[in-house]
Amino acid sequence: MASSPRLMDRPKSKNFHVLIRLFSFLAPYKPRVLLAFVALITTVGATLGLGQGLKQLIDAGFTAQNPQALDNALVFLLILAVVMAAGTFLRFFMVSWIGERVVADIRQAVFQRILSLHSAFFEVTRTGEILSRLTTDTTLLQSVIGSSASMALRNFLNLLGGVAMLFITNAKLTGIVLLVVPLVVAPIVIYGRKVRTLSKESQDRVADVGAFAEETINAIHTVQAFTHEREDERRFLGEVSGAFQAAVKRIQARSILSASVILLVFGAIAVVMWIGGRDVMNGAITGGELAAFLFYATMVAFNVGIISEVMGELQRAAGATERLVELLDSESEIKAPLNPLILPEKPVGHVRFDQVDFRYPSRPDELALKDISLDIAAGETVALVGPSGAGKTTMMQILLRFFDVERGSVSIDGVDIALADPEEVRKRMALVPQDPVIFSANAWENIRYGRPDATNDEVRKAADAAQATEFLEKLPDGFDSFLGEKGMRLSGGQRQRLSIARALLRDPSILLLDEATSALDAENERVVQAALERLMVGRTTLIIAHRLATVVNADRICVIDQGRIQAIGTHHQLMESSKLYNHLAKLQFSADVPQ
């Protein structure tokens, strides 16, 4: 398993018309595109002019022994060189700039689209695939827009111009060359393809070496514990030898290709020179004409070769564009209707599930929620309890409208959330997940995630209320401390308190808590509990309960099993009436459950 997909591996497409979609991204930069085009035409013109300068140099200068004409021809060539240099600078700069800019825009557009997509999309699309579209495919496009496309265009124009100049210079020799060029270029192109296939194979073998090493090193403890070192060494040697053999094949093919190119190209030049030389001797053409002719002929052959190379790149770019366009065209299935219902301006916090049936798109044959009806008054705390896989998390996901229900409805403050804007719905809620995510940023930014426009003062107050200030201030740089990849520097309880501060800052009317099951030590549990209680004041709270204290303190407890609500009531009521609850309570909430 290679850690990152390589450019060579991306599938190609012959579907070139998708490349047209790229034009919409070029549109904002029309003046630059135009400038690049003008520069391109100028350099092509100057390149073609070189042949004429050469002809002048030889005929009027050398052959006629005229120093003045020689000077003129040289000045002409120098001017052409300056024009070519300036044109190339401008073209290269503009085209590369456009390539980088357009790719930045495409990345932004794709990322924006990905963030808006519905949960089910992420279930069917692997994260690695999305990432490789965002990085590898866009990089490929950058190389195409920023170089290959302009190269293809330049070479194509050079080719057209070169052929035209060949005819103008000498039609008879051109006829011969048109016969010879395919004979020279075709074997080179065909063999070149073989070399490319071998290069890819060689790269794959090298990737295998890397993948094997990566897997083994990551599992170093298992390797050593099972004393598997010798065996792994032997297998690694196999991988390394495979890579070496593939490389040798590639090198062999490359050497043959280089030798053939030299033989064919110089052989062809010799043949044309021989025919042309005889014509010069006969007086049919001048020496300058022959030189110009050879110049144009070489140019044409060279350009044919390059274009065939670039075609492969363009095919890969078409493939990349196809995949990016597919992403850009993905529509979120969870979105606001055309005329979304507006939630009441002042949030109340009334939540109602009404006869909800739901099944996950990835598991269509099984109802995850069956006929769920639950009316939660503003400010009420409802604890969800039930065995693992009962559907507790699913209820929260439905309330956050990560998925739409199949039957029934879910409403907030009297508004069916399916008819509202999902962003507005989610703005009314804060989620404190079981295993809170800490982003690789400092504490300020991590808490401010709850409300990006909060002031430092507000962040501090939230941290105070969540009992997070003390431990945050003890960090080396206090609130400015970088909390590291996935918050590695914080303990489980600290992460929870930070997440509570985040929710406090968001100040939602509805709170979704997924209690941590992982055994927080008694001290931590007490602090987290205190922070939670402060957070819950005056808010409607739906809490997946794993702790006895939560269950006892909840206004109502909802017992869920296999997607259905089995019973609702207070702890004491349920201990009496619900066998399942009684069982769960004894099992889950430790032995000292009050009877």
Ligand SMILES: Nc1ncnc2c1ncn2[C@@H]1O[C@H](COP(=O)(O)OP(=O)(O)OP(=O)(O)O)[C@@H](O)[C@H]1O
């Ligand atoms: N994304 C998903 N796609 C398909 N099925 C899912 C998905 N998420 C959960 N399920 C299934 O839906 C059912 C309810 O899962 P849910 O996560 O709501 O349970 P839970 O009560 O929260 O369990 P736990 O206490 O273990 O977290 C389970 O059978 C689960 O396998």
